Amino acid sequence: MDTIAAISTPRGIGGIAVIRISGDRAVEIVDRVFRGKRELKRLESHRVVYGKIVDPETGEIIDDVLVTVMRAPSSYTGEDVVEISSHGGLIIPGLILEILLKNGARPAQPGEFTERAFLNGKIDLVQAVGVKEVIEATSRKALKVARKRLDGELSSRFDTLKNQLLDLLKEVEARVDFEEDVPPLDNSILRDGIEKVIQTIDILIEKGDRVQKLFDGIRIVIAGRPNVGKSTLFNRILNEERAIVTEIPGTTRDVISEHLLLGGFPVKLMDTAGLRETNEKVEMIGINLAKESLRNADIVLFVIDGSEQIDPADVEFFRRIEVPLKVLVINKIDRGLKADKAKLREVAGENPVCQVSSLTGEGIDRLLDRITGILEENFSFSGELNVTEREKGLLLSAKSDLEEALKVQKEGYPLDIVSFHIREAIFRLDEILGIGDIPERVLERIFEEFCIGK
Numbered sequence: 001m002d003t004i005a006a007i008s009t010p011r012g013i014g015g016i017a018v019i020r021i022s023g024d025r026a027v028e029i030v031d032r033v034f035r036g037k038r039e040l041k042r043l044e045s046h047r048v049v050y051g052k053i054v055d056p057e058t059g060e061i062i063d064d065v066l067v068t069v070m071r072a073p074s075s076y077t078g079e080d081v082v083e084i085s086s087h088g089g090l091i092i093p094g095l096i097l098e099i100l101l102k103n104g105a106r107p108a109q110p111g112e113f114t115e116r117a118f119l120n121g122k123i124d125l126v127q128a129v130g131v132k133e134v135i136e137a138t139s140r141k142a143l144k145v146a147r148k149r150l151d152g153e154l155s156s157r158f159d160t161l162k163n164q165l166l167d168l169l170k171e172v173e174a175r176v177d178f179e180e181d182v183p184p185l186d187n188s189i190l191r192d193g194i195e196k197v198i199q200t201i202d203i204l205i206e207k208g209d210r211v212q213k214l215f216d217g218i219r220i221v222i223a224g225r226p227n228v229g230k231s232t233l234f235n236r237i238l239n240e241e242r243a244i245v246t247e248i249p250g251t252t253r254d255v256i257s258e259h260l261l262l263g264g265f266p267v268k269l270m271d272t273a274g275l276r277e278t279n280e281k282v283e284m285i286g287i288n289l290a291k292e293s294l295r296n297a298d299i300v301l302f303v304i305d306g307s308e309q310i311d312p313a314d315v316e317f318f319r320r321i322e323v324p325l326k327v328l329v330i331n332k333i334d335r336g337l338k339a340d341k342a343k344l345r346e347v348a349g350e351n352p353v354c355q356v357s358s359l360t361g362e363g364i365d366r367l368l369d370r371i372t373g374i375l376e377e378n379f380s381f382s383g384e385l386n387v388t389e390r391e392k393g394l395l396l397s398a399k400s401d402l403e404e405a406l407k408v409q410k411e412g413y414p415l416d417i418v419s420f421h422i423r424e425a426i427f428r429l430d431e432i433l434g435i436g437d438i439p440e441r442v443l444e445r446i447f448e449e450f451c452i453g454k
C-alpha cells in the first residue's frame with residue numbers, strides 16, 4: 001500500500017502543526033529529509049527525536065522539528081507511522097508536506113488514516129465513526145456519547161446481538177443437518193429468542209435516533225403568524241441581529257438557522273416565514289418551507305402577539321402542530337397584554353406558556369429556562385449510544401429478516417428457510433461492524449466525510 005501523508009492539525013496560525021505519514025516507507029521517506037542526532041530507522045518505536053527538516057534538493061533548512069516514530073503494528077493505522085511536529089502557521093507545514101510528497105509519499109484522502117486503521121483491524125467500522133464524532137462534537141454531551149462509541153461500547157452491543165442470533169442459528173442448523181440425532185426444536189425458545197433480538201433492535205434505534213440529535217442539533221423551530229415577532233425572538237436568543245426584522249408582515253421568507261448551546265445542549269434554532277394564506281409566489285415557498293420545518297421539529301416555539309386579541313387562526317394552528325414538545329410564546333408584552341388570559345390557557349392546554357418581550361428582553365431568561373427544562377427532560381441520556389443513518393438502515397433490514405424468519409417458522413416452512421433468514425440478519429450486523437467484504441464504495445462513503453489528516 002502507498003505511503004500517505006497529510007497535515008493533521010487545522011490550517012492557520014498556531015504554535016505547532018503535526019504532519020503525519022503512514023505506510024511501509026514512512027520511516028525511509030522521512031529519513032531522507034530529516035537531519036537529527038540519529039537516523040529514524042535506528043530509532044526504537046515510540047521515541048521522539050529532535051532535528052531539522054531539510055529539502056534534500058536544495059539543502060535548505062525548512063524548520064526545527066520533533067519527530068515521533070511508531071512502528072507497525074502499534075500505531076494508529078497499524079502501519080509504520082511518523083509524526084513530525086513543526087512550527088505552525090501558513091507556510092511551514094505545507095512546505096514539509098510538499099517535501100514528503102516529492103520524496104515518495106502521496107497525499108492522504110479524507111479519513112484515510114482511519115480507514116487504514118479499520119482495514120488493519122485496529123478498530124471496527126462502528127468505532128471508526130466514533131473517531132469522526134469525537135473530533136466533531138460541539139458539546140460535552142455529544143463527546144460523551146462519541147467517546148463510548150470509540151471505546152467499543154456500541155460495537156459490543158451489536159456483537160451481543162450477533163452472538164444471540166448465532167446461538168439460535170446453531171440450534172436450527174443442528175436440526176437441518178442431523179435431524180434424527182437431536183431432540184426436536186423447542187419452537188417457543190426459538191420464537192422468544194428472535195423476538196428478544198427484535199426488541200433490542202427497536203430500542204437501539206429508538207434511543208439511538210434521539211441521541212443522534214446531540215450531533216445534528218436538537219431542532220427548535222420558531223413559528224407563528226406574520227409580524228408576531230419571530231425573527232426578533234430569534235435574534236434575541238442568539239444575541240445578534242441575524243434575521244431581518246421589519247414592521248412589514250411577510251418579512252422572513254427562507255428558513256434561517258443557527259447552532260447554539262442551551263443549557264449545554266446543542267441546538268439548531270430555526271426562524272421561519274410567518275404562516276398565512278397568500279398568493280405571493282416567494283412567500284408561498286417560504287411558508288411551505290416553514291411547514292416542513294415544523295414537521296421535522298423537535299421543539300416548537302409558537303409565537304403569538306399578546307398585544308392583540310387572540311386570533312382564532314392561531315388557536316387552530318397551535319392545536320394542529322403535531323410535535324409533542326411545544327411552547328406557546330406570548331410576545332410583545334411590553335405593549336401590555338390584551339389577549340385574554342383564560343383563553344390563552346385554554347389554547348395552550350398542557351403546554352407551557354411564556355410571556356416575553358423580544359424587543360426589551362423581558363421574560364426571555366424564563367423562556368430559556370423553560371426550554372432548558374424541556375431539553376433536560378427529553379434529551380438527557382445516561383449510558384446511551386447513538387446510531388447513524390447507515391447503522392439504522394442495516395438494523396431495520398436485520399429486523400425485517402428476523403420478522404421473516406418468524407413468519408416462515410410459524411407457517412411451517414422447512415428449517416433451512418428459517419435458518420436462511422437468521423443468517424441474513426447476522427450478515428447485516430456484520431456489515432454494521434465492517435466484518436467480511438465491505439465494498440470499496442461503502443467505505444468511501446463513510447470516510448469521505450472525515451477531515452484530511454485523520
Ligand SMILES: Nc1nc2c(ncn2[C@@H]2O[C@H](COP(=O)(O)OP(=O)(O)OP(=O)(O)O)[C@@H](O)[C@H]2O)c(=O)[nH]1
Pocket residue numbers: 225226227228229230231232233244245246247248249250251252253272273274275331332333334335356357358359360
Ligand atoms: N413592541 C414590540 N414590538 C415587537 C416585539 N417583537 C417584535 N416586535 C416588532 O414587530 C415587528 C415584526 O417583527 P418581526 O420579528 O419581523 O416579526 P416576524 O414574526 O419575524 O414577522 P415575519 O417574518 O413577517 O413573519 C417589528 O416591527 C418588530 O420590531 C416586542 O416584543 N415588542
Ligand SMILES: [Mg+2]
Pocket residue numbers: 230231232243244245251252272273274
Ligand atoms: Mg421574520
